[in-house]
Amino acid sequence: MLISHQNAERTFLIVPFVVRVMDERVVLRQEAGRFLEVSRMPDGSLRIHGHDIGGGVEEIFGSDEYEWFKTIPVENLDRCREVFAVPDGVDVIAYLAEHFTADHGYEFERLVREHELSVRFWSWL
Numbered sequence: 283m284l285i286s287h288q289n290a291e292r293t294f295l296i297v298p299f300v301v302r303v304m305d306e307r308v309v310l311r312q313e314a315g316r317f318l319e320v321s322r323m324p325d326g327s328l329r330i331h332g333h334d335i336g337g338g339v340e341e342i343f344g345s346d347e348y349e350w351f352k353t354i355p356v357e358n359l360d361r362c363r364e365v366f367a368v369p370d371g372v373d374v375i376a377y378l379a380e381h382f383t384a385d386h387g388y389e390f391e392r393l394v395r396e397h398e399l400s401v402r403f404w405s406w407l
Contacts, residue, residue: 308379311387315339318387322375328354328362330394345407352400365397366390 307321315336321329330352340346354362359374368377382390394400 306375308375308383310378310383310390318391320375320378320390323353326356326359328359328374330354330400332391343407348405348407350403350405352394353402354394354399355401358399358401361397362399365393365399 307319309317309319311318315334315338317331317333319331321331323329332348332350332352334348336346339348342348362368363374366374366377366382368374378390
C-alpha cells in the first residue's frame, strides 16, 4: 500500500518498508572494505549481499561505499547446484559455507557472474 501526504510545498509518497527474515545465511567474506553474504529467503531463492568500502570503490564509482544485492531465483537453484557442484541431498547454504568462504568467496562471485545465475540486481552508492 502506498500512502500519499501533501503539504503546502510538496507531495510525499510513503512506501512501507517490509522486513523479511532470512531462514539461513553464510558470510563468505568479511575483511577490511569487503563483505559478502548469501542468505536463503523465505521463498527459497538465494540473496547475495555485497558491501564494499574504501578508496578502490571511490576510484571506480566516485563514492567510497557501494552496496549491492543479487538474487538467484528458485527456478535457477538446480543450475546453481550444478555450477557449484553441490552433491544431491546436501544443503546449498551448508555447502557454500564449507567450500566458498574466505579467499574462495571470489570464486563464488566469478561462478555466479560467468554462469549468469543471478536474475535480479539492486545497488546503492
